[in-house]
Amino acid sequence: MISAEQVAFYREQGYVVVDDVIGPELLARMQRVIDELTDKARGVTEHNDVYDLEPTHTPSNPRVRRIKKPHLVDAVFREALKSPVLVDVLRKLIGPDVRLHGSKLNVKAPRYGSPVEWHQDWAFYPHTNDDILAIGLMLDDVAPENGPMLVLPGTHKGPTYDHHSEGRFCGAMDPTACDLDFSKAVACTGRAGSASFHHVRLVHGSAQNTSDRPRQLLLYECAAADAWPLVNFTTLEEFDSRMMFGSPTIQPRVTDVPIRMPLPPALNQGSIYENQSAVRSRYFEVKAAAT
Numbered sequence: 001m002i003s004a005e006q007v008a009f010y011r012e013q014g015y016v017v018v019d020d021v022i023g024p025e026l027l028a029r030m031q032r033v034i035d036e037l038t039d040k041a042r043g044v045t046e047h048n049d050v051y052d053l054e055p056t057h058t059p060s061n062p063r064v065r066r067i068k069k070p071h072l073v074d075a076v077f078r079e080a081l082k083s084p085v086l087v088d089v090l091r092k093l094i095g096p097d098v099r100l101h102g103s104k105l106n107v108k109a110p111r112y113g114s115p116v117e118w119h120q121d122w123a124f125y126p127h128t129n130d131d132i133l134a135i136g137l138m139l140d141d142v143a144p145e146n147g148p149m150l151v152l153p154g155t156h157k158g159p160t161y162d163h164h165s166e167g168r169f170c171g172a173m174d175p176t177a178c179d180l181d182f183s184k185a186v187a188c189t190g191r192a193g194s195a196s197f198h199h200v201r202l203v204h205g206s207a208q209n210t211s212d213r214p215r216q217l218l219l220y221e222c223a224a225a226d227a228w229p230l231v232n233f234t235t236l237e238e239f240d241s242r243m244m245f246g247s248p249t250i251q252p253r254v255t256d257v258p259i260r261m262p263l264p265p266a267l268n269q270g271s272i273y274e275n276q277s278a279v280r281s282r283y284f285e286v287k288a289a290a291t
């Protein structure tokens with residue numbers, strides 16, 4: 001369970017890391033499923049509904065960058081959402097009624113796992129209020145050398161930055177065009193089974209994994225049930241099928257939050273990695289991938 005100090009830290013800094021959210025048995029079962037999914041990427045030639053592929057992927061040498069919506073791919077990825085620690089944290093940080101917005105598994109394989117440029121999740125999915133966060137469940141031990149998620153503390157209280165390039169959404173901030181000191185970024189590290197919780201408006205990103213250890217991060221985006229999306233609403237039935245606990249509502253809570261719409265849509269659709277391929281200037285270096 002998390003303490004009042006940890007809750008206060010999240011409110012002030014915009015993130016908190018909590019140890020031992022899930023245990024070794026569930027981690028091992030998740031790993032088996034990921035290994036099977038990676039093996040099934042053999043023969044896949046392009047991004048699809050399940051796989052986002054590394055630029056150096058080939059059908060005979062499969063390199064998966066992301067598994068999309070893992071909670072829909074295998075039940076094992078829904079189990080973590082029932083962890084009592086995780087539910088306790090969500091109740092304390094978001095409230096009694098919580099809906100899953102989405103999920104993704106960033107694989108960040110040893111030696112070549114791609115970087116993610118600086119961004120705010122809020123730029124992708126603005127809602128009527130910002131009681132929304134992403135959980136980053138660490139499936140491996142995460143240390144400074146294997147591409148941890150980096151956060152800029154306190155930025156969740158600031159503006160929504162421009163995530164456009166050439167007049168279209170591109171899912172990344174231009175690091176040369178904003179007044180932020182990226183050297184102040186903090187790495188979210190921990191042993192496997194730990195999780196970071198970061199506010200939807202917090203600026204974050206991560207470097208390429210050039211180490212020889214994997215850094216798999218399973219991300220769940222969770223929103224207060226009365227936060228209604230301003231983009232990509234499907235149907236009420238689908239929306240409410242994602243309730244994690246508590247009750248849904250048809251009365252959105254509207255608060256004074258800075259919004260920029262992710263429109264016109266990104267030229268390269270499919271994932272943040274694809275969106276960000278259109279960014280003007282990159283912050284994170286991409287080293288030639290080892291074979």
Ligand SMILES: O=C(O)CCC(=O)C(=O)O
Nearest residue numbers: 106116148149206217272
């Ligand atoms: O995998 C990471 O380190 C960053 C994840 C992230 O911010 C994202 O995929 O939106």
